[in-house]
Amino acid sequence: MDAMKASSHSPLPRTARVLWLLLALVAAGLATPAQALRIKEVAAVQGVRSNQLTGYGLVVGLDGTGDQTTQMPYTTQAMSNYLQQMGISLPPGTASQLQLKNVAAVIVTAQLPAFAQPGQQIDVNVSSMGNAKSLKGGTLIVTPLRGADGEIYALAQGNMVVGGAGASAGGSKVQINHLSAGRIPLGAQVERAVPTPLNEGDTINLGLNASDFQTARRVAQVINAKLGNGLATALDGRTVQVRAPIDPGARVGFIADLEELPLESSTPSAKVVINARTGSVVLNQSVTLGPCAIAHGNLSITISSTPVVSQPNAFSQGQTVVTQKSDITINQEPGNVIQMPASPQLADVVKALNTLGATPGDLLAILQAIKAAGALNAELEVI
Numbered sequence: 001m002d003a004m005k006a007s008s009h010s011p012l013p014r015t016a017r018v019l020w021l022l023l024a025l026v027a028a029g030l031a032t033p034a035q036a037l038r039i040k041e042v043a044a045v046q047g048v049r050s051n052q053l054t055g056y057g058l059v060v061g062l063d064g065t066g067d068q069t070t071q072m073p074y075t076t077q078a079m080s081n082y083l084q085q086m087g088i089s090l091p092p093g094t095a096s097q098l099q100l101k102n103v104a105a106v107i108v109t110a111q112l113p114a115f116a117q118p119g120q121q122i123d124v125n126v127s128s129m130g131n132a133k134s135l136k137g138g139t140l141i142v143t144p145l146r147g148a149d150g151e152i153y154a155l156a157q158g159n160m161v162v163g164g165a166g167a168s169a170g171g172s173k174v175q176i177n178h179l180s181a182g183r184i185p186l187g188a189q190v191e192r193a194v195p196t197p198l199n200e201g202d203t204i205n206l207g208l209n210a211s212d213f214q215t216a217r218r219v220a221q222v223i224n225a226k227l228g229n230g231l232a233t234a235l236d237g238r239t240v241q242v243r244a245p246i247d248p249g250a251r252v253g254f255i256a257d258l259e260e261l262p263l264e265s266s267t268p269s270a271k272v273v274i275n276a277r278t279g280s281v282v283l284n285q286s287v288t289l290g291p292c293a294i295a296h297g298n299l300s301i302t303i304s305s306t307p308v309v310s311q312p313n314a315f316s317q318g319q320t321v322v323t324q325k326s327d328i329t330i331n332q333e334p335g336n337v338i339q340m341p342a343s344p345q346l347a348d349v350v351k352a353l354n355t356l357g358a359t360p361g362d363l364l365a366i367l368q369a370i371k372a373a374g375a376l377n378a379e380l381e382v383i
Contacts, residue, residue: 039206039219040259043240046205047197051112053153053188057143058082059104059126059135059160065179066104067130075105075130082141104132108143108156110188117193121186124156134179136162145188156188199248204255206240212269213237222261227254270378272367279360281367283378289343289352292375294366340375 164177216234223232270286312318
């Protein structure tokens with residue numbers, strides 16, 4: 001009993017227990033095999049796609065936060081046309097005098113999914129196109145949604161959901177989120193279906209999400225090995241043609257089985273993505289770095305202006321003159337030459353770049369220079 005009590009009062013230190021737990025989790029992760037990708041995650045059936053819809057409408061029921069009709073004449077014109085459709089004719093010359101503070105002109109957009117049938121409902125987004133202060137509490141009246149061919153495919157109407165709030169008084173204003181855009185869940189009803197070429201012909205085409213000859217060949221090999229030899233052919237780096245059953249029911253089942261086939265993931269091509277607007281730099285696991293030497297220094301220029309007032313003497317009939325005194329300072333930091341060793345793995349590349357101590361903005365120029373020198377084994381993409 002004493003031995004058990006002694007052992008219970010002498011556990012491992014907390015740091016050692018945490019380290020042991022982390023090692024156990026890492027070992028468990030290494031023991032678990034990586035889940036293979038499915039074909040549906042790298043490719044999609046060509047022709048099975050959504051379509052964009054858009055329309056012009058009016059939001060009514062606002063609490064005095066609508067368009068200023070004196071500056072937005074199309075709001076008044078649209079409301080006048082709507083009233084005429086309802087059988088209400090305004091006297092000549094009075095349409096332009098309407099003060100519609102509770103009405104806002106909006107653009108309505110929606111995405112018509114593949115295989116959508118008449119009667120089904122889809123979500124719509126509503127965005128103000130005028131100077132309305134807020135769309136909160138508004139109701140969208142019937143708005144036709146048209147496709148790229150000009151045909152009407154859905155009708156939208158309903159109460160809006162605006163995820164924001166705001167208040168103003170005495171020239172002060174407080175606002176949370178955006179008040180000039182909202183959403184109507186299931187706010188549009190499909191009126192016309194878009195035909196899809198899924199059941200046409202004796203073949204279907206799989207379009208890869210990214211162009212890669214290796215992935216296209218692998219997809220074709222997996223389909224031929226699992227579903228039958230000679231069914232799939234890789235036409236190019238992005239398209240795989242597959243022979244499918246003619247019967248629509250059998251074709252749907254065939255596509256369902258095809259999309260679930262496991263596909264071993266291949267090593268992606270080395271790429272460095274640079275966002276020039278935000279200064280973000282993203283590297284994938286295939287990026288490697290050759291040996292090179294880098295010298296990088298910063299040059300900063302500071303300009304400060306100080307107002308100087310020249311006051312004339314009394315009775316001199318002169319005028320007070322205000323001038324600007326500018327001070328310019330140039331500071332150039334020295335740039336030491338840093339030798340960067342060869343880095344065969346992503347962790348080594350990150351460690352080597354961190355030794356430079358450069359800001360993300362400087363890192364953009366450094367990576368481009370390393371690539372030009374031939375020491376960066378990756379493709380640079382600027383977005």
